[in-house]
Each structure stands twice: as C-alpha cells, then as structure tokens.
Amino acid sequence: MPTSSIPSEENRSRPRLALAPMYTFVRVRPEGRQRFCLSGHIYDISETGMRFEVDRTIELGTHLDIQATLPGAQRIDIHASGHVVRLHDDVEDPGPIRMGMVFETFSRQADQMRLSDYLETGLKAA
Numbered sequence: 001m002p003t004s005s006i007p008s009e010e011n012r013s014r015p016r017l018a019l020a021p022m023y024t025f026v027r028v029r030p031e032g033r034q035r036f037c038l039s040g041h042i043y044d045i046s047e048t049g050m051r052f053e054v055d056r057t058i059e060l061g062t063h064l065d066i067q068a069t070l071p072g073a074q075r076i077d078i079h080a081s082g083h084v085v086r087l088h089d090d091v092e093d094p095g096p097i098r099m100g101m102v103f104e105t106f107s108r109q110a111d112q113m114r115l116s117d118y119l120e121t122g123l124k125a126a
Contacts, residue, residue, distance in 0.1 A: 014046040017122045023071035026052050031063040040096060042068060047116060049082065049103050053096040058084050064101060072122070076114045079107035 021041035028038040040054035050068070058064065063083045070076050086100035106112040 014048045015119075015123055016044040016046040016051075017119050018044045019071065021053070025069040026050075026054075027067040028052075028054055028058070029065040030058055036065070036067060042070070043098065045070070045115070045119070047103075047112075047119060049085070049101050051086075051088065051098060051100045053098045055096055057087065057097045058099060060084050060087065066101070070115075070118055072118070076118050078111040078115050080111060081105045081107075 019042050021043050024042040026040050026042050027036040028040070029036040030038070038054040038056065038058075040052055043051040043053070045051075045068075052066075061083055063081065065081050066079070068078050068080070070078070080103045082101045082103040082105075084099050085102050088098035088100065106115075
C-alpha cells in the first residue's frame, strides 16, 4: 500500500505503544468544523503523535482536534491538537483510512501527563 508523508514533520524519536484498535476510540474535528464529525480507532500512540483510522481521508497538513479514549485497567481520555503528517492506506480503497498525526498541543497539561504516565506503564509491560 502506498504511503504518503510530509518528511520534515515525521519524527519517531519517542517510542510508540501499539494498541488493540478495537478497544480504542478517537473523535476527530478537522480544521474549520464546529463539531467532532469523524470517529475511529487508534493503532499506536506516543508522546508526540499517533496512528489512527477514520472513514475518510483527511488531507496532509490538516489541523485536527482529537478526543481519544485509551484502553486499560484505568481507561484514560486525552484531548489534543495537531496535524496530519502521513497517510498509510491507498486513498482509492473504500473503508477506513489510516493516517498519522503529530501532537502540537494538549487541551490541558493534565492530558499530556496522563498520556505520559499511560505510555510509561504500557511500555514497561511490553
């Protein structure tokens, strides 16, 4: 499957935690939208970004707001903003489209701290 990206934005300096997509949930609000209009699942996440899927392609560089629910004994929710840096699927195929985004800001510092703690626990267990 072809992969497109914005190379200058791709940064894998942080370890990624693989997640079981069926147990994750993400709501997405693309730039210019009033409400969260897309939903999907997360495949992996790090302190700097995540790989996820929704039912339609979001253009590279598009700014997004997300609300994510991560699974585990203590399920956590995070709210963050960033932009799309990678498309992982052939955009001509029907069905969910996987893409990557980089986090630029978190709604609250507590969101970033919860994600950091979640990753630390998950990466130790892996």
